[in-house]
Amino acid sequence: MAEVQQDVIVHNALVRNALVRNALVRNALIRNALIRNDLTSSALMGNSLTRDALRDAESRQLFSFIVSCALPEDESVDVKVDGVPYHFPGELGLAPEWGKKHGSCGESCQEWVSACLLARVNYKGExxxxxxxxxxxxxxxxxxxxxxxxxxxxxxxxxxFLEQQRRFACLAPGKSSIPRVCGPSLKDCVVDVVGGDCEEVCDKMRPDGSFTNCRDREPFELQCGAPVFPRGTDSYKASVSVFLE
Incomplete structure (x- = not known):
């Protein structure tokens, strides 16, 4: 397989409150107006709900990370709110279909963008x-x-993007904390940390060190060496693993 040419190294400075208290994702009407329409300037400014939400500074911060996660680096969203222009560049391209005309953000798109947003929260906003x-x-x-x-x-x-946000993380093997995202303690963290580590709640580690099919509950027993999860456990194909210098 040919080696990819571009690094996937990004900054993180999304603050907790911009994610968990923000009108863009907490208000059902605005949330639906956002994900059911394409991520373009005309669609956003043509909808009074999203246009009004972007008057808030925390909403704009969250939106900048949404665009950065969803759209590739050669695309962007430019809006004008109360006469003030704002430029939101794409970066990663995890959900490029959202930026197409008549596009929308379905379940897969929502989960990829969500995983990216959670990975880019910083406890101190640094x-x-x-x-x-x-x-x-x-x-x-x-x-x-x-x-x-x-x-x-x-x-x-x-x-x-759900009415009841689902925010999860699992620790890398050998780790016991996530100070960058959670601060000094896992208590009251922006994410619910599941299991002892990712090897307990996700499928086998991939060659690049990432995990996929991570569950929202830890297993309650092993059968023939395989974990058995409680009834009602959900797994997520979309997950983002973070590595530091």
Whole structure:
């Protein structure tokens, strides 16, 4: 397989409140107006709900990360709110279909963008460079990136676009905390940390160190060496694993 040419190293500075209290994702009408329409300037400004929501600074911060996660780097969204222009560039391209005319953000799109958003929360709102990896072509990593960012942190997954947000993470093997995202304690963290580590709640680690099919509950027993999860356990194909320098 040919080596990819572009690193997937991005900054993180999304603050907790912009994600969990924000009108863009907490207000059902605005949330539906956002995900059921294409992620373009005309669609956003043509809808009074999303246009009004973008008057809020925290909404604009969250929206900037949504666009960065969803759209590729050669696309962007430009809007004018109360006469003030704002430019939101794409970066990763995890859900490029959302940016197409008449596009929308279905379940897969929502979960990829959610995992990316959760991975980019920073407890202190600081800019720290992180490497994102996962089972998505947009997250293919280079040898140089893997060598430079070789400290596994955690894997993030869920869906923040649901009425009851689903925000999960599992720890990288050998880790006991996520200070970048959670601060000094896992208590009251923006994500619910599931299981002892990702090897307990996800499928086998991929060659790049990432995990997929991560569950929202830990197994309650092993049968023939395989984990058995409680009835009602959900798994997420879309997950983003973070590595630090």
């Amino acid at each position: 800019h720290v460079m992180i490497s994102l990896r996962g089972k998505n072509e947009a997250l293919s990593s280079t040898k140089k990136e893997r060598a430079g960012y070789d400290v596994p942190e955690a894997t993030y997954y869920g869906n923040v």
